[in-house]
Amino acid sequence: xQSSITKVLKAVADPTRREIFHALVVAATAMPITQISxxxxxxxxxxxxxxxxxxxxxxxxxxxKGRERFCFADPLPLKEVNHWLKFYExxxxxxxxxxxxxxxxxxx
Amino acid sequence: xQSSITKVLKAVADPTRREIFHALVVAATAMPITQISxxxxxxxxxxxxxxxxxxxxxxxxxxxKGRERFCFADPLPLKEVNHWLKFYExxxxxxxxxxxxxxxxxxx
DNA sequence: TTAATATGCAACTATATGGTTGCAAATATA
DNA sequence: TATATTTGCAACCATATAGTTGCATATTAA
Numbered sequence: 615x616q617s618s619i620t621k622v623l624k625a626v627a628d629p630t631r632r633e634i635f636h637a638l639v640v641a642a643t644a645m646p647i648t649q650i651s652x653x654x655x656x657x658x659x660x661x662x663x664x665x666x667x668x669x670x671x672x673x674x675x676x677x678x679k680g681r682e683r684f685c686f687a688d689p690l691p692l693k694e695v696n697h698w699l700k701f702y703e704x705x706x707x708x709x710x711x712x713x714x715x716x717x718x719x720x721x722x
Numbered sequence: 723x724q725s726s727i728t729k730v731l732k733a734v735a736d737p738t739r740r741e742i743f744h745a746l747v748v749a750a751t752a753m754p755i756t757q758i759s760x761x762x763x764x765x766x767x768x769x770x771x772x773x774x775x776x777x778x779x780x781x782x783x784x785x786x787k788g789r790e791r792f793c794f795a796d797p798l799p800l801k802e803v804n805h806w807l808k809f810y811e812x813x814x815x816x817x818x819x820x821x822x823x824x825x826x827x828x829x830x
Numbered sequence: 831t832t833a834a835t836a837t838g839c840a841a842c843t844a845t846a847t848g849g850t851t852g853c854a855a856a857t858a859t860a
Numbered sequence: 861t862a863t864a865t866t867t868g869c870a871a872c873c874a875t876a877t878a879g880t881t882g883c884a885t886a887t888t889a890a
Contacts, residue, residue: 689810707798
């Protein structure tokens with residue numbers, strides 16, 4: 615099976631899914647699928663598929679009420695991404711590789 | 723064209739690419755492709771493809787010396803991912819949606 | 831009861847992705 | 861010069877992904 619962080623990263627790697635997720639976060643309220651898909655050019659089914667991917671990553675939660683399915687954002691899984699990133703933070707502003715160290719390596 | 727952050731997220735969404743990238747970061751030195759691929763089960767060509775994806779995301783830099791191509795990690799593009807994440811940080815530990823707010827919405 | 835609305839499921843398409851193998855070219859070594 | 865090493869390119873394959881449309885079903889409203 616795919617690891618949790620892989621699922622989350624794959625989910626947010628798609629720009630449409632990032633848009634959907636963002637819309638749900640800023641709305642800060644649960645929205646039925648049709649209402650969400652109304653904000654996009656894409657077909658409702660396209661949006662539904664993206665919502666499922668987001669749901670499987672844990673980034674969206676969906677609850678049924680009557681004929682509607684209310685979706686809301688759950689940013690918690692992003693914490694794991696943040697933790698993964700954290701390790702590399704110390705290297706962001708330091709060059710990892712000084713070119714001269716290998717450009718001269720054969721002349722020793 | 724794909725946005726920069728989409729490229730970076732897609733690059734790190736693959737577990738093998740995360741492994742390659744991590745190996746290069748901890749090595750903290752430039753390594754030729756054959757040496758990198760020696761650390762994986764996958765074929766050299768498979769690794770080369772992943773390296774190209776990482777390179778296109780800016781996460782790996784490659785310099786040719788003689789018949790060898792030295793690769794090293796450049797974590798800088800992760801800064802952009804970190805910036806994207808930052809916005810959602812404030813929501814990690816607060817429930818975005820109180821279920822009661824919509825479960826009762828129709829009874830008003 | 832009839833009509834409208836919200837949704838899921840299934841089928842289908844096109845393209846991207848992750849991986850392989852074989853071969854040719856360039857460089858380094860004996 | 862002859863051989864070994866490092867690599868890129870191309871072809872190929874299987875599967876995943878992003879998207880569509882059509883239709884059936886459940887719920888709500890008239």
